[in-house]
Amino acid sequence: MSLTTRVLAGLTLGLAAGAAAHVWGQPLLLGLAAALEPIGTIWVNAILMTVIPLVVSSLIVGVAATADARLIGRLGGQAILLFLLFAAICAAFTAVTAPPLLAWLPVHPDTASAVRAGVAASQHAIASPPGLGQWLTGLVPANAIKAAADGAMLPLVVFTVAFALATTRIAPEPRRAIVAVCEGVAAAMRVLIEWILACAPVGVFALAFPLAARVGITAIGALGYYVALVSATCVVLLLALYPVAAISGGVPLRAFARAVAPAQAVAFSSRSSLASLPALIDGAQRLGLPVVVTSFCLPLAVSTFKFCGPVVTIGGMLFMGRLYGIEIDPSRLVQAAAIAVLLTFTVPGIPGGALIVGSPIFVAAGLPLEGIGILLAVDTIPDMFRAPANVTADLAVATILARAAGVAAVVPNPSYSAARTT
Numbered sequence: 001m002s003l004t005t006r007v008l009a010g011l012t013l014g015l016a017a018g019a020a021a022h023v024w025g026q027p028l029l030l031g032l033a034a035a036l037e038p039i040g041t042i043w044v045n046a047i048l049m050t051v052i053p054l055v056v057s058s059l060i061v062g063v064a065a066t067a068d069a070r071l072i073g074r075l076g077g078q079a080i081l082l083f084l085l086f087a088a089i090c091a092a093f094t095a096v097t098a099p100p101l102l103a104w105l106p107v108h109p110d111t112a113s114a115v116r117a118g119v120a121a122s123q124h125a126i127a128s129p130p131g132l133g134q135w136l137t138g139l140v141p142a143n144a145i146k147a148a149a150d151g152a153m154l155p156l157v158v159f160t161v162a163f164a165l166a167t168t169r170i171a172p173e174p175r176r177a178i179v180a181v182c183e184g185v186a187a188a189m190r191v192l193i194e195w196i197l198a199c200a201p202v203g204v205f206a207l208a209f210p211l212a213a214r215v216g217i218t219a220i221g222a223l224g225y226y227v228a229l230v231s232a233t234c235v236v237l238l239l240a241l242y243p244v245a246a247i248s249g250g251v252p253l254r255a256f257a258r259a260v261a262p263a264q265a266v267a268f269s270s271r272s273s274l275a276s277l278p279a280l281i282d283g284a285q286r287l288g289l290p291v292v293v294t295s296f297c298l299p300l301a302v303s304t305f306k307f308c309g310p311v312v313t314i315g316g317m318l319f320m321g322r323l324y325g326i327e328i329d330p331s332r333l334v335q336a337a338a339i340a341v342l343l344t345f346t347v348p349g350i351p352g353g354a355l356i357v358g359s360p361i362f363v364a365a366g367l368p369l370e371g372i373g374i375l376l377a378v379d380t381i382p383d384m385f386r387a388p389a390n391v392t393a394d395l396a397v398a399t400i401l402a403r404a405a406g407v408a409a410v411v412p413n414p415s416y417s418a419a420r421t422t
Contacts, residue, residue, distance in 0.1 A: 006200070006201040007204055007265040007266070009201060010201035010202065010204040010205040010208070011205070011208050011265050011268065011269055013205055013208075014204060014205040014207065014208025014209040014212065014269075015209075015212045016212075017029075017209050017212070017213075018033060018208060018209040018212025018213040019212045019213075021209070021213040022212060029213070032209075033209050033213035036206040036209050036210055037210040039203070040203055040204075040205075040208075040209075040210065040269075042203075043200075043202070043203025043204075043206065043207070044203070044207070044272065044275055046196045046199075047193070047196055047266070047270070047275045047278060050192055050193055050196070050278065051274050051275070051277055052148050052156070053185055053189050054186060054190075054193070054281075054299070055156070055157070055160070055277070055299040055302075055303055056148075056156070056160050056182075057182040057183075057185040057189065058281075058295040058296070059157065059160045059295070059296060059299050059300065060160060060163065060164045060178065060179070060182040061179055061182045061186055061295050063161060063164030063165060063296060074404075075293075075297060075404070076161070076296075076300070078401060078404055079297055079301065079401060082397045082401070083301070083304070083305040083344070084341065086305075086307055086393055086397065087305070087307065087309070087310060087340075087344040088341050090307055090308060090309075090310045091310035091314060091337040091338075091340045092337065093233075094233060094310055094315055094337075095314055095333055095336075097233065098229065098233070098314060099318060099328075099333070101229055102225075102229065102318050102319060102322055105226075105319075105322060138155060139155055139158050140155065140158060140159075141155035141156065141158070141159055144156065144159040144160075147159065156303075157299075157300060157303045167179075186295070190278075190281075193278035193282075196278070197262075197278060197279065197282070200262070200265075200266065203269075204266070204269040207269040207270060208269050226315070226316075226319045226375075227381050227382055229319075230311055230312055230315045230316075230382040230385075230386075231381055231382050231384075231385040233311050233315065234308050234311055234382070234385040234386050234388075234389045235385055237307070237308060237311070237389050238385075238389040238392050241389070241392045241393055241396045242256060244400075245395070245396040245400075248396075248399075248400045248403070249396065249398075249399025249400045249402065249403055250399070250403050251287060251399045255286075255287060256287070256395070256396075259283035259284070259287045259395065260280075260283050260391065260395045261283075262279040262282065262283060263279035263280045263282075263283055263388075263391045263392075263395070264276075264388040264391060264392060265388075266279050267387035267390065267391045268384050268385070268387065268388050269384075270387070271380070271383040271384055271387050273306065273387050273390040273391050273394070274302060274303070276302070276387070276391045277298065277299065277302045280298055280302060280391055280394060281294050281298055283395060284298055284398055289398055289399065289402045293401055293402045294398070297397070297398050298395075298398050301393075301394040301397055301398065302391070305344060305393070305394065305397070306344050306386075307344075307389055307390045307394075308386040308390055308393075309340065309343060309344045309386075309390075310337065310340035310341060310344065312375070312382055312383075312386060313340045313361045314333075314336060314337060314340055314361070316361075316375045317336055317361050317362060317365050317367060318333075319375075320362070320367050320375070321365060321367060324367060324368065326367060328365055332365050332366070336361050336365055339361055340361055343361070
């Protein structure tokens, strides 16, 4: 049985068992869910502990080991343009479709008051939105080691790419030594990741069971409508990425679906796009993407690009506008959409990351920041659909960049697939 089948089986069984425990309310099943939750957390932490070494070493190898520095510059520029294009399309789609759909939602004043009061005791602390100058200075870390320890991926990526580009200007011998060390680190991380991914069915089951037992499979009222709207929007955008990869990236549709499925399952269960990087690299290798793409573009994408970030920020803004009785006029909506596109590059690849950095969207719309706490309280289910869409976009962008790098058509690697499934 392939890894994809085993992971999806673990996810399906976990969700079904958790939903049954939620409906029946049996203490034994609920106790089992509580006992399994630490196992799922340990599995996610095991993946996350490999992310920073893998990202740093892969970026250095991808840049420094490439003889043609202009290729790296061209791919990096094309990647940023694609990220902006994808994010803009996502923001525009959400801004066009969400208002008429939310117009169907009747919000009674008593319901709005109850929702606000229900989460008042557990409000999340929301930092003031950073100014442009603060955001720009934050891109260059004063201490790269501290940035890595804090999980500040964007500053860490800036430092790593700058360091890797600097190695292309030193003598060949020390550059080869640096590349050799980083290749060794990356190879060791991949071996460690293979061990961790071998436990993926158990880890995914241990994540899905407690989650479904805690929240069930349905939600009611105004918050349930918001959850369904955002989740459905993410699913529609995810499905639209398949023909994009097939047409623009030259990837067989079925091969792309098989390659991205494990990463989607990890993202769905862990709600973290960063945790899906090992499975993404594995999927890219199955597709036969060139090394410069798997070692440079994928770590760059998963660290800096959150495709569906605008869905939750714009959708959440519009929903909170209805909940608080604040009208979002077209000019504010356009402004918020533009900010959402830029914030895509600052969203951490962690659960709730898009909302954590979404305060400028609410400020631009004139909404109280406490609304973010309300959305964070119910963000579990939307985040489960947002993270798979993000990693699907990462791999779709990688296939397009692979074609731009000179690969006429991306084709699956049969020998790699055979080796991984035996």
